Amino acid sequence: MSKDDDYDYLFKVVLIGDSGVGKSNLLSRFTRDEFNLESKSTIGVEFATKSITTNGKVIKAQIWDTAGQERYRAITSAYYRGAVGALLVYDISKRVTFENLERWLQELRDHADPNIVIMLVGNKGDLRHLRAVGQDEALAFAEKHGLACIETSALEATNVETAFMRLLSEIYTLMSSRQITDADSFRNAQPAMQVEPVQAAPSRNGCCP
Amino acid sequence: MQSASSTGTQRSAKAQKFHRLLSLPTVDLAALRELLWSGAPEEDPKVRAQSWQMLLGYLPPVQDRQPSGLQKKREEYEELRRRHYLPVEAEAPSGDVDGAILRQIRLDIPRTSPGLPIFGHQRIQQLLERILFIWSLRHPASGYVQGINDLATPFVVVLLASELDCLPEEINVDAASDDTLDAVEAGAYWCLTKFLSDIQDHYTSGQPGIQQMVAKLREIVHRIDQKLYDHLEEQGLDFLQLSFRWMNCLLLREFPFPCVIRLWDTYIAEPLEGFSSFHVYVCAVFLIYWSPQLKQMDYQQLMLFMQKLPTGKWRNQEIETLLAEAFVLKSLFHSSPNHLNPR
Numbered sequence A: 001m002s003k004d005d006d007y008d009y010l011f012k013v014v015l016i017g018d019s020g021v022g023k024s025n026l027l028s029r030f031t032r033d034e035f036n037l038e039s040k041s042t043i044g045v046e047f048a049t050k051s052i053t054t055n056g057k058v059i060k061a062q063i064w065d066t067a068g069q070e071r072y073r074a075i076t077s078a079y080y081r082g083a084v085g086a087l088l089v090y091d092i093s094k095r096v097t098f099e100n101l102e103r104w105l106q107e108l109r110d111h112a113d114p115n116i117v118i119m120l121v122g123n124k125g126d127l128r129h130l131r132a133v134g135q136d137e138a139l140a141f142a143e144k145h146g147l148a149c150i151e152t153s154a155l156e157a158t159n160v161e162t163a164f165m166r167l168l169s170e171i172y173t174l175m176s177s178r179q180i181t182d183a184d185s186f187r188n189a190q191p192a193m194q195v196e197p198v199q200a201a202p203s204r205n206g207c208c209p
Numbered sequence B: 001m002q003s004a005s006s007t008g009t010q011r012s013a014k015a016q017k018f019h020r021l022l023s024l025p026t027v028d029l030a031a032l033r034e035l036l037w038s039g040a041p042e043e044d045p046k047v048r049a050q051s052w053q054m055l056l057g058y059l060p061p062v063q064d065r066q067p068s069g070l071q072k073k074r075e076e077y078e079e080l081r082r083r084h085y086l087p088v089e090a091e092a093p094s095g096d097v098d099g100a101i102l103r104q105i106r107l108d109i110p111r112t113s114p115g116l117p118i119f120g121h122q123r124i125q126q127l128l129e130r131i132l133f134i135w136s137l138r139h140p141a142s143g144y145v146q147g148i149n150d151l152a153t154p155f156v157v158v159l160l161a162s163e164l165d166c167l168p169e170e171i172n173v174d175a176a177s178d179d180t181l182d183a184v185e186a187g188a189y190w191c192l193t194k195f196l197s198d199i200q201d202h203y204t205s206g207q208p209g210i211q212q213m214v215a216k217l218r219e220i221v222h223r224i225d226q227k228l229y230d231h232l233e234e235q236g237l238d239f240l241q242l243s244f245r246w247m248n249c250l251l252l253r254e255f256p257f258p259c260v261i262r263l264w265d266t267y268i269a270e271p272l273e274g275f276s277s278f279h280v281y282v283c284a285v286f287l288i289y290w291s292p293q294l295k296q297m298d299y300q301q302l303m304l305f306m307q308k309l310p311t312g313k314w315r316n317q318e319i320e321t322l323l324a325e326a327f328v329l330k331s332l333f334h335s336s337p338n339h340l341n342p343r
């Protein structure tokens, strides 16, 4: 097998959030353009990669999908180490998954790099008739914590690509603006992220367009 | 214990052996273990169900006691159902914890599909929900953990196929009476409970049972395939990463469902100390099976390959080869004083 080394940067990204919000399907939609109504629950962690191009650079995203259940936290939290980005996912039709976001942020504070770029993702945007979390609420939450945010539907393939692209470009921008002394560190599996604390960036492209 | 695999042509002879054993007034459990270790006859669903239920302590080995024994167990389960599940049906799970568990179970039930359409059937989904919820309440040290839903499915299928006297892939849920499904539910609950009692610490806080199994797997691979071990080390692929799901779901996610059932014949037949120590040897043989390919791969290729191993076309024969090799490996480790003892 050949090693596909044709990328400029390797970014490790984690997908976190309550069980059942659609993390695995966001990942399969982004990396393989697949959606599965009966996808099996994730046991432990799973992994996929995809390369994108931004600012003329090829970025390989190494995305770790984690199990949402509390019991797996001990196993999954180890994977936050070295991650430069996180998609923090809730389900717009399940209020409790939004209420648990604070706990997920705490998980990141406890286990991830303090400079990790986080994007809030309200998934299952297609379930409009069942909406239990308002767009304004999500925006307020994102602003309060300095996160970018977006609503997606893995089912309808809306905004999935955009969510990942925005996260990856933001990581890239922060990284290149910060004069990384050793850009090569982004090429191994545990990149040493050295960027400034993330700025709130919700307004323009906006949460919930 | 013999580890010779059977071939297709011996099938009816095999079924006969089981029948002879199972029709005695008192079934010799040791003999039954030995027979089941090499697999139940696929064409005879009742034989497998009886053997599983007997070795898991659900069906009494003394014929005369079977009706009353089953009756008692079924009543016990009915009682559990009244006590624990009735409040749920009345939409009032007692307390936050139970509510969270029920939510998790309900999320996972539509995602429980070992490749058989019956798990999309509402009656089966409800049956599974009750089994998992009651098991969870009765085992508060772990409670329901994702993956246990998968582990319940072989029992449901094997018992239901037996009740309806058909092959697993021919099960027609609508043909089953309420009483039949109740019998299956009680049986599956008790069998699952007994089966999981061997690996309870897989699911308690920190999942120590899994950590131990992974450590043991690492030791075994280190000893018998140093090159593979070194390669995995070099690539930075942790054994926990590559085998967590194997331990958590007992390889159920790695094979086609019929192969899982065959694998579990042997697990259920494993002698008294349980299947958990043997399972690690099976995992070791399974990993080493891919060794030539794995040694060519880098970290990412390894991760992607291990997540979705090309076992889609596997049949019982491949499983039986694994089992035979694992048996040899285990004997080797246990007979050599230089080797580590299990646990």
Ligand SMILES: Nc1nc2c(ncn2[C@@H]2O[C@H](COP(=O)(O)OP(=O)(O)O)[C@@H](O)[C@H]2O)c(=O)[nH]1
Pocket (backbone or CB within 6 Å): A018, A019, A020, A021, A022, A023, A024, A025, A026, A036, A037, A038, A039, A040, A041, A042, A068, A123, A124, A125, A126, A127, A152, A153, A154, A155, A156, B110
């Ligand atoms: N309607 C709808 N359902 C979704 C969407 N994304 C995922 N699902 C469904 O939600 C369930 C859980 O999805 P999954 O990706 O396994 O969630 P995870 O536990 O967060 O990984 C599955 O039945 C999916 O088919 C979505 O965007 N819209």
Ligand SMILES: [Mg+2]
Pocket (backbone or CB within 6 Å): A023, A024, A025, A040, A041, A042, A065, A066, A067
């Ligand atoms: Mg998942």
